[in-house]
Amino acid sequence: MKLFVDTGSIKDIEAIAALGILDGVTTNPSLLAKEPGDFRENLKKICGIVKGPVSGEVTATDFTGMMREGHDIAKIDDCMVVKVPLTRDGIKACKALSGERIRVNVTLCFSAAQALLAAKAGATFVSPFVGRLDDVGTNGMDLIREIVQIYDNYDFTTEVLVASCRHPMHVVEAARIGADIATCPPAVIGALFNHPLTSIGLEKFLKDWEQAQAVKA
Ligand code: G3P
Numbered sequence: 624m625k626l627f628v629d630t631g632s633i634k635d636i637e638a639i640a641a642l643g644i645l646d647g648v649t650t651n652p653s654l655l656a657k658e659p660g661d662f663r664e665n666l667k668k669i670c671g672i673v674k675g676p677v678s679g680e681v682t683a684t685d686f687t688g689m690m691r692e693g694h695d696i697a698k699i700d701d702c703m704v705v706k707v708p709l710t711r712d713g714i715k716a717c718k719a720l721s722g723e724r725i726r727v728n729v730t731l732c733f734s735a736a737q738a739l740l741a742a743k744a745g746a747t748f749v750s751p752f753v754g755r756l757d758d759v760g761t762n763g764m765d766l767i768r769e770i771v772q773i774y775d776n777y778d779f780t781t782e783v784l785v786a787s788c789r790h791p792m793h794v795v796e797a798a799r800i801g802a803d804i805a806t807c808p809p810a811v812i813g814a815l816f817n818h819p820l821t822s823i824g825l826e827k828f829l830k831d832w833e834q835a836q837a838v839k840a
Contacts, residue, residue, distance in 0.1 A: 624798045627675075627806035629786065631655040633668055635809040640672050647675035649750070649786065649806040651706070651730070652682055663699055670700035678728045678748070680706035681716075689716035697725045704747060706730045709737045714744045721745030728784065735769040742779035748804070753797075754787035763787070764796045771801050791815050 625646035628639050631654040639645050648669050655662045666679050679699070681692040689712060693705040697720075704726040707713040717727045721744065728748040729741035733756060741749040751770060753763025770783050782803035788794055791814050794805045807815075 624802065625675075625804040626794075626812070627784070627804055628812060629654070629788075629806040629808050631658040631662075631665060631669075632809070633658070633665065633672070636669055636672050639809060639812055645673060645675070646804070647677065647806075648673050649678040649706075649728070649784070651680050655679075663695075666696070666699050666703065670702040673702070675702065676704045676726065676728075676748075677702050678704045678706045678730075680730065681708075684708075684710070684712065686712040686715050686719075689713065690719060693720045693725060693727075704728045706750075709733075709741060714740050717741065717744040717746050721747070730786070733766070735766060735773055738766075738770040738781075738783075739773055742774060742777075742781040746781045748782050748784040750784045750786040750806075752787035753785055753793055754789040756787075757789070764793070764800065767797060767800050767802050 626644060627647040627649050628636060628645060629649045631650045636648060658665055666677060669677050679696040681689045683689045683692050689707055693716060696705050697703050705720055706728040707716050708731045709729050717729055720727050726747040728750055729746040730750040732738050732749050732751040738749050751766050756763035756766060767785055774781060784804040784806060785797040785802045786806050788805050788807040788811055794807060797805045
């Protein structure tokens with residue numbers, strides 16, 4: 624399974640990319656709004672750090688505006704993927720941009736029916752938001768199971784990009800189900816490393832080693 628980071632922070636992206644386990648980046652208007660500087664320049668810098676797809680989202684809500692912004696985003700760098708919302712105009716823009724060989728990530732997906740539309744419109748990625756579904760008392764991972772089953776039934780090539788991951792178990796469950804990608808905030812990627820037995824075990828190994836060196840000295 625591929626692992627993307629969901630952030631606009633260049634500092635965080637550099638740090639995670641340096642670990643060698645990063646496959647791509649997703650951003651959204653809320654994340655990019657937090658960062659200083661021009662968003663196009665920031666996205667260009669991100670493309671220079673990560674060898675993988677970088678999603679930048681349109682803010683227009685009408686087809687014409689989405690097409691204009693989509694072309695603008697796609698021009699930033701070859702690694703750019705245009706993110707459009709799962710609306711009628713978004714699906715129409717997805718079909719049109721995909722027809723021009725521009726990769727599209729259809730975002731704000733909250734149902735299997737919506738995911739089916741994204742695949743039919745030729746989306747490269749669909750982004751179901753598991754955390755936000757959990758927030759409203761439904762099971763976000765059930766949606767991932769449904770989408771993976773539907774896409775497998777018809778050999779759709781749209782990749783399931785599990786978004787709104789809030790904790791390591793979202794990532795583990797996504798991998799168990801066979802989703803293509805999980806995108807996580809930097810803190811969740813950090814949490815994937817943690818296990819108390821790793822820390823305790825390492826501390827003991829080093830202590831035993833030091834004690835043995837002291838005896839030999
Ligand atoms: O970028 C889309 C998605 O990952 C947002 O996550 O935590 O704001 O629901 P969140």
